[in-house]
Amino acid sequence: MREVYLDHAATTPVHHEVAALVEEHMLQVYGNPSSLHRFGRRARAAMEEARERVARAIAAEPEEIVFTSGGTESNNLALKGVAIRAGRGHLITTQVEHHAVLHTCEALEKQGFPITYLPVDRYGRVTPEQVAAAITADTVLVSVMMANNEVGTIQPIAAIGAICRERGVLLHTDAVQSFGQLNVDVRSLSVDLLTLSGHKVYGPKGVGALYVRRGVRLAPLMQGGGHERKRRPGTENVPGIVGLGKAAELASRDLPERARHLAAMRDRLTRGIQEKIGDVVLNGHPTERLPNNANLCFRYVEGESVLLALDSKGIGASSGSACTSGALEPSHVLMAMGLPHDLAQGSVRFSVGRQTTAEDIDYVLDVLPPSIGRLRAMSPLYAERVPEAPGACVTEEG
Numbered sequence: 001m002r003e004v005y006l007d008h009a010a011t012t013p014v015h016h017e018v019a020a021l022v023e024e025h026m027l028q029v030y031g032n033p034s035s036l037h038r039f040g041r042r043a044r045a046a047m048e049e050a051r052e053r054v055a056r057a058i059a060a061e062p063e064e065i066v067f068t069s070g071g072t073e074s075n076n077l078a079l080k081g082v083a084i085r086a087g088r089g090h091l092i093t094t095q096v097e098h099h100a101v102l103h104t105c106e107a108l109e110k111q112g113f114p115i116t117y118l119p120v121d122r123y124g125r126v127t128p129e130q131v132a133a134a135i136t137a138d139t140v141l142v143s144v145m146m147a148n149n150e151v152g153t154i155q156p157i158a159a160i161g162a163i164c165r166e167r168g169v170l171l172h173t174d175a176v177q178s179f180g181q182l183n184v185d186v187r188s189l190s191v192d193l194l195t196l197s198g199h200k201v202y203g204p205k206g207v208g209a210l211y212v213r214r215g216v217r218l219a220p221l222m223q224g225g226g227h228e229r230k231r232r233p234g235t236e237n238v239p240g241i242v243g244l245g246k247a248a249e250l251a252s253r254d255l256p257e258r259a260r261h262l263a264a265m266r267d268r269l270t271r272g273i274q275e276k277i278g279d280v281v282l283n284g285h286p287t288e289r290l291p292n293n294a295n296l297c298f299r300y301v302e303g304e305s306v307l308l309a310l311d312s313k314g315i316g317a318s319s320g321s322a323c324t325s326g327a328l329e330p331s332h333v334l335m336a337m338g339l340p341h342d343l344a345q346g347s348v349r350f351s352v353g354r355q356t357t358a359e360d361i362d363y364v365l366d367v368l369p370p371s372i373g374r375l376r377a378m379s380p381l382y383a384e385r386v387p388e389a390p391g392a393c394v395t396e397e398g
């Protein structure tokens with residue numbers, strides 16, 4: 001059976017150049033980077049080259065890069081690191097963050113740090129004015145994601161960064177989804193902390209980085225040796241780090257061409273679906289969105305059933321976020337955007353990748369309409385609906 005992977009927002013296949021380098025550093029460059037002998041020095045050199053590659057990809061300095069176990073740890077280190085170092089203070093975030101930020105905020109809240117969760121508009125956006133209005137004399141950190149993992153909406157980070165600088169408040173952004181799709185430049189964004197993950201950009205799983213602007217002080221999450229300038233103890237994951245370095249280099253190479261390809265595949269899919277299937281809602285911002293993301297609600301059917309139908313045809317997509325799928329809980333992102341409960345349960349996220357082809361998309365467009373038709377035929381909600389013109393496309397505008 002043909003297989004089509006359209007879940008690149010959940011994870012990406014490792015690039016062959018990355019895999020080759022990871023293998024080499026597992027088998028041949030096995031020294032401990034802290035060892036003084038040649039074996040250790042070789043591993044250290046490889047790790048520092050990776051640090052330069054990651055830094056270059058986001059216009060940072062190598063000493064501003066801390067390697068971690070992934071996006072989740074980087075988000076934890078940014079938020080807890082700043083809050084615990086400050087000892088007290090108020091944090092601001094949004095209602096649509098990844099759980100690695102939201103649940104970290106909830107944990108900090110239990111430890112006595114007040115948190116403001118900013119609401120979003122129906123496209124999932126916050127405004128710089130909302131952030132400005134929420135900043136108090138006690139605010140120590142603002143954390144707003146660069147682009148949303150479920151609906152792809154891009155936040156106005158540069159404008160938020162300018163406000164935070166002016167008010168003397170640190171800004172963290174989770175750039176896990178935007179890296180490799182948008183230009184991520186820590187200087188022009190005016191961010192102080194920025195999260196990256198390897199496996200969302202054709203790199204290995206279990207490795208990531210946190211950009212920490214020079215001069216920003218963090219409490220470490222763990223105690224141990226003095227690795228990573230005393231910010232992240234433990235013998236470094238050298239093969240993973242080298243893989244992340246290569247993935248970062250590849251992610252910033254040919255970025256405009258890749259983004260154009262992703263957008264072309266994404267648009268072929270959304271246009272095809274809207275032409276062939278009625279009662280479809282496109283979630284997220286119509287233009288300020290990641291080039292690879294299409295999040296759609298198929299009215300009268302549950303997202304999970306659509307996923308199972310697609311899976312039986314060899315197609316991998318996602319509903320809500322991967323962490324909650326299986327639980328039939330509506331996504332916190334769609335709920336924050338004000339979607340009604342029934343619609344929020346019918347969402348499916350397609351995320352295309354660098355190797356997605358027009359033939360892949362056309363296969364989905366052949367398979368999906370009859371599947372939706374079958375599911376709707378079984379849906380009591382569909383039988384009771386007020387019928388629309390066939391093929392009509394419902395957008396956010398109505």
Ligand SMILES: *Cc1c(COP(=O)(O)O)cnc(C)c1O
Nearest residue numbers: 070071072098100149176177197
């Ligand atoms: C995947 C993801 C994370 C978590 O990264 P891991 O490396 O899987 O821990 C954090 N934030 C966003 C926006 C993500 O998409």
